[in-house]
Amino acid sequence: MNMKTDRIAAGFEPDLSVSLAGIRLANPTVLASGILGTTKALLKRVAECGAGAVTIKSISLAPRDGHANPTILAFDAGLINAVGYSNPGVEEACREFSGLSDVAAPVFASVIGTHAGEFVEVIGRMEPLGFAAYELPLSCPHTPGYGTMGGQGTPQATLEITKAARSATKKPVFVKISPNMPAIGEIAAAAREGGADAITAVNSLGPGMLIDVETRTPVLGFGMGGVTGPALRPIALRCVYDVFKAVDLPIIGVGGVSTGRHAMEMVMAGATAVGVGSAVHAFGPEVFGRIVGQMRALCLKLGAERLSDLIGAAHKQQGLP
Amino acid sequence: MSDMRQSSWKSGLPFSIRVIEVRDESRSARTLMFRRPESDPDVAASGDAPDFNLSGFVPGQFVMVWIPRLDEKPFTISYLDDRTFGITVLKRGPFTKALHAMNPGDWVGFRGPYGRGFSLSAGGVVVGGGVGMATMATLIDRLDKPKILQGARTADELLFLDRFPGMDISTDDGSKGRRGFVTDALAELISADRPAMVYACGPEPMMARVLQMCRDRCVPCQASLERFMKCGFGVCGQCCCDGRRVCRDGPVFNSDELAGLASFGRFARLKSGSKVGIGAYHGGGKGE
Incomplete structure (x- = not known):
């Protein structure tokens, strides 16, 4: 059926825009960190494909080579990666990401460090640039010194690093948390106490492992890596659901979303915005525009004039935990 | 809607294959030859359908070549027939030196082919x-x-x-x-x-x-x-x-x-x- 006719029949054009910690997104899709976020040219392309916001690949103070290849592999139910935070360091990042107004959507900076002071320093160097917000991934499962391997995923470390980052900028700060923690709400609460403006839920799951039978060898260069994509989706949804219950902060729901229906599930679990990453493998950067088109069609079907009215809708059902 | 379902999700894991032949091509380039897994009865017997499959290979595409516990890098396919394929490697760093040191029987992992190859036209x-x-x-x-x-x-x-x-x-x-x-x-x-x-x-x-x-x-x-x-x-x-x-x-x-x-x-x-x-x-x- 013709979509235009649909809208006329429905008598309204669904409003997909959302406000995320005061940042207006034309639609809720966000390019997740670590996918295609290496250059401004790629961010521009993803924004032109329809993303509501884009996130750069994480930047540290000094350049990092990351782990040996293979670093990212597709398996039958998702991606597994141990890239190891390769990045050119904050100095080059400041050159690469200057003039961000060329990008047709808000740009979020993912910032990493081995301790609170490093986060502060990287954020300080990036402050003159046009980033709309900072994201702190305190939850990478496969890089020594960082994320969960650096002890950053505990409530105490989350509080400490978030506080430090909060003091370094007036822009919104998002804290990205791990799906591994059974009490994920406690981490979200610590981030909130530290001054976070939003929670990004979730980072990759695991680490997991794949083994080459012929050579009896783990396949990833680092041996193990974070799991994303379809395998992560139901876990990510439950995490978003739990975080929504635990804290009154907006959530960027990330994990295995590749269709408008998946994105709508995230919104109903409590997400204000929806991260998309691994789906680029299956559908290319064009996946953003397709998800947005499908969400619009779903809003029409559901009679929802504003997508934001559906945030957390699944919590209104009685009898659920 | 059907094209947006998970059917588009493609697994692409490396598949390890033994070197069957080594050829010197020049002073600094050597070719390693392998049996194509699609034509290998042992592969079929173990119930495997490897993600690595050259049946749709287009010249200009590349494969990722994995040496377990060392690294993985892109290479072109330089020989391809119904049963075998080869890669031709210039010796320049630790990875290519390791490939040059290989003998028949050694394992190399492959995934792909990847990318957009040449668009073939008549003449040229x-x-x-x-x-x-x-x-x-x-x-x-x-x-x-x-x-x-x-x-x-x-x-x-x-x-x-x-x-x-x-x-x-x-x-x-x-x-x-x-x-x-x-x-x-x-x-x-x-x-x-x-x-x-x-x-x-x-x-x-x-x-x-x-x-x-x-x-x-x-x-x-x-x-x-x-x-x-x-x-x-x-x-x-x-x-x-x-x-x-x-x-x-x-x-x-x-x-x-x-x-x-x-x-x-x-x-x-x-x-x-x-x-x-x-x-x-x-x-x-x-x-x-």
């Missing part, structure tokens, strides 16, 4: 510089008697002299064929004639000159780019050249696309993602 000129000639070999196999220009620094770096007789050879030192660059030979050829297509693979400064020449004379061309790769399937952003993903949008680009790439012939990214001049990139800095 093939230009190969250095080990870029390995990329052109399967293309030459599929074209109908193309004119082939090969350039190398010296005679003992030339590839496939017996496999493709009648090539127009240029060497920098004049030790075989004409003395000079392969681009000189191309300039001469396209000033006399206007080929339907020029296909090129070699050092990027060479390809940049080929592009310029072809555009000046309104001859369409395609060139295959090389960048440091990680995922190989278009998600990580490591190999991008401006807004193009070399691994998925390329590695073969046409004249118009190349002309729009400000980094082509000028910049590439190291393993960390640092952007450096193309000379520094090829000067051994690329993580080898």
Whole structure:
């Protein structure tokens, strides 16, 4: 059926825009960190494909080579990666990401460090640039010194690093948390106490492992890596659901979303915005525009004039935990 | 809606295959030959359907070559028949040295093929510089008697002299064929004639000159780019050249696309993602 006719029949054009910690997104899709976020040219392309916001690949103070290849592999139910935070360091990042107004959507900076002071320093160097917000991934499962391997995923470390980052900028700060923690709400609460403006839920799951039978060898260069994509989706949804219950902060729901229906599930679990990453493998950067088109069609079907009215809708059902 | 379901999700894990033969191609290049898993009864007997499958291979595509516990890098397929395939490797860093040290029976992992290969048209000129000639070999196999220009620094770096007789050879030192660059030979050829297509693979400064020449004379061309790769399937952003993903949008680009790439012939990214001049990139800095 013709979509235009649909809208006329429905008598309204669904409003997909959302406000995320005061940042207006034309639609809720966000390019997740670590996918295609290496250059401004790629961010521009993803924004032109329809993303509501884009996130750069994480930047540290000094350049990092990351782990040996293979670093990212597709398996039958998702991606597994141990890239190891390769990045050119904050100095080059400041050159690469200057003039961000060329990008047709808000740009979020993912910032990493081995301790609170490093986060502060990287954020300080990036402050003159046009980033709309900072994201702190305190939850990478496969890089020594960082994320969960650096002890950053505990409530105490989350509080400490978030506080430090909060003091370094007036822009919104998002804290990205791990799906591994059974009490994920406690981490979200610590981030909130530290001054976070939003929670990004979730980072990759695991680490997991794949083994080459012929050579009896783990396949990833680092041996193990974070799991994303379809395998992560139901876990990510439950995490978003739990975080929504635990804290009154907006959530960027990330994990295995590749269709408008998946994105709508995230919104109903409590997400204000929806991260998309691994789906680029299956559908290319064009996946953003397709998800947005499908969400619009779903809003029409559901009679929802504003997508934001559906945030957390699944919590209104009685009898659920 | 059906095309948005998970059926589009493709697994792409490496599959390990034993070296069956080793051939020296030149002073510094060696070919490793392998049995194609699609034609291997042992593979079928174990119930495997490896993700690695060359049945749809298009010349110009690449495969990711994995040496367990060492590293994984992109290579072209230089030999392909119904039963076997080969890669031709120039010895330059630790990874390629490890490939050169391999013997029949040793395991090498493969995933792919990846990327967009050459778009084949009738007639044309093939230009190969250095080990870029390995990329052109399967293309030459599929074209109908193309004119082939090969350039190398010296005679003992030339590839496939017996496999493709009648090539127009240029060497920098004049030790075989004409003395000079392969681009000189191309300039001469396209000033006399206007080929339907020029296909090129070699050092990027060479390809940049080929592009310029072809555009000046309104001859369409395609060139295959090389960048440091990680995922190989278009998600990580490591190999991008401006807004193009070399691994998925390329590695073969046409004249118009190349002309729009400000980094082509000028910049590439190291393993960390640092952007450096193309000379520094090829000067051994690329993580080898």
